[in-house]
Structure formats: structure tokens, C-alpha cells
Amino acid sequence: DGGITQSPKYLFRKEGQNVTLSCEQNLNHDAMYWYRQDPGQGLRLIYYSQIVNDFQKGDIAEGYSVSREKKESFPLTVTSAQKNPTAFYLCASSKNRDMVAVSTEAFFGQGTRLTVV
Amino acid sequence: AQRVTQPEKLLSVFKGAPVELKCNYSYSGSPELFWYVQYSRQRLQLLLRHISRESIKGFTADLNKGETSFHLKKPFAQEEDSAMYYCALQPLFSGGYNKLIFGAGTRLAVHP
Numbered sequence: 654d655g656g657i658t659q660s661p662k663y664l665f666r667k668e669g670q671n672v673t674l675s676c677e678q679n680l681n682h683d684a685m686y687w688y689r690q691d692p693g694q695g696l697r698l699i700y701y702s703q704i705v706n707d708f709q710k711g712d713i714a715e716g717y718s719v720s721r722e723k724k725e726s727f728p729l730t731v732t733s734a735q736k737n738p739t740a741f742y743l744c745a746s747s748k749n750r751d752m753v754a755v756s757t758e759a760f761f762g763q764g765t766r767l768t769v770v
Numbered sequence: 771a772q773r774v775t776q777p778e779k780l781l782s783v784f785k786g787a788p789v790e791l792k793c794n795y796s797y798s799g800s801p802e803l804f805w806y807v808q809y810s811r812q813r814l815q816l817l818l819r820h821i822s823r824e825s826i827k828g829f830t831a832d833l834n835k836g837e838t839s840f841h842l843k844k845p846f847a848q849e850e851d852s853a854m855y856y857c858a859l860q861p862l863f864s865g866g867y868n869k870l871i872f873g874a875g876t877r878l879a880v881h882p
Binding site: 684686688693694695696697698701703709711712743745747749757758759760761762763 | 858
């Protein structure tokens with residue numbers, strides 16, 4: 654069953670702790686993305702990666718880190734430096750754009766809700 | 771800088787009424803524009819992209835480069851259209867970096 658899987662669905666973290674959110678895809682997509690979804694603010698881009706071993710900061714990268722050691726996996730670490738980490742996190746993947754006609758439709762995971770307690 | 775603006779947080783209409791969800795963008799190059807939809811308890815999914823010039827579930831969207839807009843329209847709303855709608859932008863030619871940016875979203879509520 655092809656798709657993109659995020660785990661866990663719910664995550665609780667104590668203040669001052671780092672936590673890692675998992676994102677795995679078996680769609681053979683090169684590009685992967687992490688977004689944060691807050692009420693009234695839509696999806697804000699945290700990090701994105703176009704290819705293995707390469708990633709770029711999005712608009713709100715402070716307090717987050719990522720790695721892209723494998724094509725299928727793009728884990729996100731929420732560090733203790735993130736001032737307001739409680740949020741819903743969405744991972745997505747897509748083909749890279751090689752030609753204008755290529756569809757770069759993004760496929761999304763079910764999301765992880767992180768709560769700091 | 772890339773930016774997508776959806777001015778309405780909530781759009782409430784009656785079944786059968788026309789719908790227009792507004793989207794304006796800011797980008798100096800050539801963009802590709804998308805509409806994504808999230809139905810209750812479902813994943814965010816693509817509704818349509820401007821390059822395809824297609825109509826999906828009765829929805830259409832036209833890219834207006836002069837007004838930098840990509841409004842989503844449907845002539846007769848149905849109750850099953852109730853969902854969260856996001857407008858998104860991605861550069862067409864960006865040297866290999868396909869940054870995908872979303873707006874804040876508009877919740878469409880269609881009442882019987």
C-alpha cells in the first residue's frame with residue numbers, strides 16, 4: 654500500500670526535551686517537506702529536501718532540525734530551543750520538478766500532534 | 771519572497787449558491803499555483819493545479835497574472851464541499867529547489 658506515514662499520531666514531551674517525529678514514504682519521491690499547522694495560520698514550511706543528503710530551511714526553521722540519509726525517510730527533531738512547539742505537524746512528499754508538465758502533486762501524511770507538558 | 775494570501779478564514783454559503791474562495795500570491799518569477807483541500811478526518815489532498823486547466827468536482831481556478839490571483843470558483847455549492855481549502859505556490863523554474871508555500875486556508879461551510 655503506497656503512501657506516506659507519520660508516527661506517532663500523538664506525542665507528549667516535557668519542556669526542555671528534544672523529540673523526533675518520523676516520516677516515511679514509499680512513493681519513490683525525491684522531495685519531502687515538513688509543515689507546522691496552527692489554527693488561523695495555515696501550513697508553514699519548516700524544512701524541505703529535494704534529494705538525499707540535502708535539505709533547505711523553510712520559513713520557520715528555528716528550533717527544528719532534520720536529516721535526509723535515505724530517500725524514504727525525513728525525520729524532524731523538535732529541539733528544546735523551539736519556544737512554542739505544541740502544534741500539529743504535517744509531512745509531505747512529491748516528485749521533483751524536471752519539466753513543467755511533470756505533476757509535482759504533494760502527498761501528505763496523517764500528521765503528528767505534539768503537546769508539550 | 772514567495773507569499774500566498776487567503777483573506778477569508780471562513781466562507782459560509784447555502785447549498786446551490788455560487789462559491790469563490792480568494793487567493794492572491796506574491797512571487798517575482800513564474801509560479802505554479804495549486805488548490806489543496808482537507809475534508810473532515812481526511813488527509814490534505816490536491817484539488818487542482820493551474821497548469822492542468824481542469825475542472826475537479828465542479829471547481830475551477832484561473833490564474834490571473836495581472837492581479838496575481840488564483841481564485842477558486844464553483845457555480846453551485848454542495849454540502850459535501852464543506853472543507854478547509856488551501857491555496858499553494860511553487861516556482862516553475864527555481865534552479866532545482868521546489869519550495870512549496872501554502873496560504874492560511876479558508877474554511878468553506880455549505881449549509882442545507
